């Protein structure tokens with residue numbers, strides 16, 4: 395059947411679907427039924443829609459397509475982590491990851507194909523940003539991982555982190571639209587408290603999140619609280635300075651009253667000296683926060699190396715001495731290149 399010129403039905407709001415049915419002389423509630431099939435039931439096929447007449451289904455097929463993702467391949471790590479290579483309707487690929495722990499099952503989803511930023515330590519940065527993901531492409535990743543969680547671990551998804559490929563705040567509108575769907579009762583009905591958006595730190599957009607009254611958690615990939623060092627490892631920080639970041643985080647907290655999580659990797663010779671720790675402690679004084687120290691996942695070049703355990707311990711004890719909560723995140727799924735910063739469509 396010819397696909398050209400047909401609209402993606404999943405790009406329509408419920409209201410637009412209702413209007414479509416009014417325009418073709420049918421009851422608008424048909425729009426609600428279709429919406430339910432598309433979203434809460436996750437159907438990708440008009441023929442599944444058993445409460446819609448065959449005639450209407452044929453008309454829908456002539457007018458619309460249902461664009462959706464497909465899990466192209468699936469890799470399982472020996473620690474239970476599962477990485478999906480997800481094919482989009484135009485053939486591009488992104489990756490998403492299911493991370494099971496004792497207490498949680500977390501979906502790590504992508505927000506862009508490639509990434510527009512240039513963090514020197516991240517494999518995704520080596521792929522050019524090809525395009526933003528649509529809200530439904532983000533939503534579908536969550537649904538696919540939820541199904542895998544049920545299938546392989548016999549429990550539903552408990553958390554979602556926007557820590558896959560891409561910078562979510564550079565695809566603001568679509569990421570927020572996907573979260574609306576994920577949290578709405580007509581989608582997955584998940585609590586926003588279980589969702590964390592991780593950003594490299596785009597000050598203007600952090601303020602916008604606060605203005606838009608979002609209820610999910612915010613994590614910021616800090617990695618250094620010294621402007622000069624941060625610019626070296628995350629060159630976009632020349633335009634998005636620590637000073638602006640600080641101001642935006644103060645704004646975020648004044649409105650949301652929500653603590654920030656700083657993600658932080660400690661590298662040998664880059665940010666493992668006492669003055670690096672002092673700068674972080676100072677930065678942590680600006681807004682209530684916690685620090686999540688992430689293990690470095692090597693991405694086949696020698697520029698970055700995980701710091702020694704002594705350096706990590708120095709960070710931990712200094713943060714604790716200053717009453718700043720700190721956790722250490724061990725890598726998951728390293729053997730299948732599914733850990734933080736390793737998503738690069740290698741397969």
Ligand code: SAH
Nearest residue numbers: 516557560561592593594615657691734735
């Ligand atoms: N663009 C967003 C989300 C994607 S990255 C952001 O920057 O926050 C998710 C997390 O992995 C970030 O904290 C990022 O800095 C970190 N990361 C990137 N490359 C890494 C690597 N090689 N090892 C460990 N963490 C890495």
